Amino acid sequence: MVIGSFTQTIGYAMQASAPPFPLMCISFLLTGWGVALQGAQANGIVAGAKSNAPEKLGLMHAMYGLGAFCSPLVATQFAHRHRWSFHYLVSFAISISSLLALMAVFRGRTHDECLEEIGEPPAQVGTSTDNKYRQIMRQKVVHLLAFWCLVYVGVEVSIGGWTVTYIIQDRGGGPSAGCISSGFFGGLMVGRIALLWVNRKVGERRAVLIYGVLAIALEVIIWRIPSLVGDAVAVSLVGVLLGPMYPILMNQSAKLVAPWLLTGSIGWISGFGQTGSAFLPFLTGALAAKFGIQSLQPFLVTAMSLMMGIWVLIPKSAKRED
Template sequence: MELQPIPNETRPSLPVTPGEASARSLDVHVNDNCETYDSDSQVASRSRSGNASRVRARVHLAAMFLSMFLGGWNDASSGPLIPRMQKVYNVSFLVVSLTFVLSCIGFISGAIMNVHWTDKLGFGRMIVLGALLQIVGYSIQAPAPPFPLFVMSFIFNGFGIAIQNAQANAYVASLKHNSELYMGMLHASYGAGALSSPLAATQFAQLQHWSFHYLVSLGLALSNTIVLTLVFRGRTQDECMALVGEEAPGGETSTSERSNFRQILSLKSVHVMALFILVYVGVEVTIGGWITTYIIDVRGGGPSAGYISSGFFGGLMVGRVALLWLNKLVGERRVLYIYAVLAIGMEFVVWFVPSLIGGAVAVSLVGLVLGPIYPIVMNQAGRVVPRWLLSGSIGWIAGFGQAGSALLPFMTGAIASKTGIKALQPLLISMMAMFPILWALVPSSPRRI
């Protein structure tokens, strides 16, 4: 008789001791707990990573807000100081306007070199380079050197601001989340700097050492350079985007082969927007730079008329944040036409209503409606320009457009030297009339290249 093994299904089950049952139960619970712990740890890890990215994003934005604050501070300094410069150096409207010409040279040079150097140096190094150049400019201006050297120093300021402006605008326009909000806040920071600067410059303009205003500017420039260095640490824009949880666009890298000057210059939309920004910034800085002289000479204002310039830039700052809801409600493309018409209307009030207080209020309202225009144009660039060309294109638009802050104020000074500063208002209105014409030429959708 041959013995056969008992199949498992018919094999009698042995009784399980209490110790074995406890061990099996414990093993099941341990496995379940391990799976739960792994899942919870992954969620916690993602949460910590998301929180860290948000904190880094806020730090990055705060650093760029400081950079733009200093840009506004620089552009609004000249208005209250121009009458004092004329007295100290004994120069005419035309000669003192050379400060704007040299700034223009710096802006255009910075815009051109920004496109070439960004591919080689990267975002982090370029924005710090721009900040360092401002330190050089203010260091020369602070001791009030002879007029030729004083004027030449404005090249460094223009070059540095053009680079920082281009890099900050390109960074914010590349964000996939809330870029319109952050663009408005970025340029509100510019407005805050432009609001603050005339308040300080008006006080310094009445002191013996008027040029010590540039010592304050130098301190701000040093702080700006330190902050930008510590925050960005020489990283490229793609590396910074990765740190804040923003993915670089796949297949659309900003290499020197694709994001080059020739491709950017082939885009008609880039040229139209650059021309628009040139006229817009020219109007903005011309008002801030010459309105004090206009109020003193034409309306009989006193030295405190410099505060009217602060009112204009205060309106500019408020408009870039307070009118975001209106931009969204009406649509950015349509609302710009409304802002242009309102600005022209307020400028007619400044021209024809012979009231010091009425003119001051109208100037502030002009700033309010002009404020949102610059961020709207930058947002439009982010929509119509291919992403792999966005950084260089916005750099060119912002940098070339910034030349308007020198070109139009110089034209104003040249005309005023022959006809008087009363020519300011018709010149501004004619420039504002170009806004709707140029805006109509900007495409509303991306174009293939």
């Protein structure tokens, strides 16, 4: 995690200087690699916790929602300035504080040493002599979770990005339409904390289905009812409903995957899922170019329906090589 944070910080330092385009591409490679390394490790550590893992995951991913809520508001302040790249100085400063916090917390200790400090038993170790990657890739449930993650992340990013274009072009929104994106991610943050009690009450698997059906209904309302204010509210509510799904995915992974394979499996699930943030928005743009931005809502409804279909296929339990 410390190495990932350090690499991410280097990437932001490069971006803040507005380097030539090839170097800018390299800087994003560094930040992406750093974020991915931290994401897999952080989810693996928290999801594998023996006490209150769902609540801890909800809180951790709510902080993601907070960052995504603030980011468009911060970026807007720099978008029309001559030195637009100074936006990345904000990211650089936050990344530095994250790096220092990680160094202070872990202090070079192993996972087991950190668990011992908080009174939890060390992580279990598998007895198989087979390569860990081979063990992970043989598990069908890991690939189902990864495909679900791909669709979820794609839907999340498509809503967060393309909805602004939809509101401006189809609903006549003005320059402040960017705030709707912040409203969506703000809803994401709220949902990951406020709906924890629902997850406990009805069960995580059933909660995802309920949230999915309600989110689809709201997307249909956005699609069929032309109201600028109504659409803004509905988009925020969709964020509230989609918010708890990713932490639930991580918690379900911890229940379905052997403990000694958890971090690697989460790395594959989240890494494969992250391709959805590129593929689905790209597909959205291709459809918008051919059929108009009006195609966004039917596309999102279809993608959400696919997401619910995959979720139903994920088994309730999986055999472990304990």
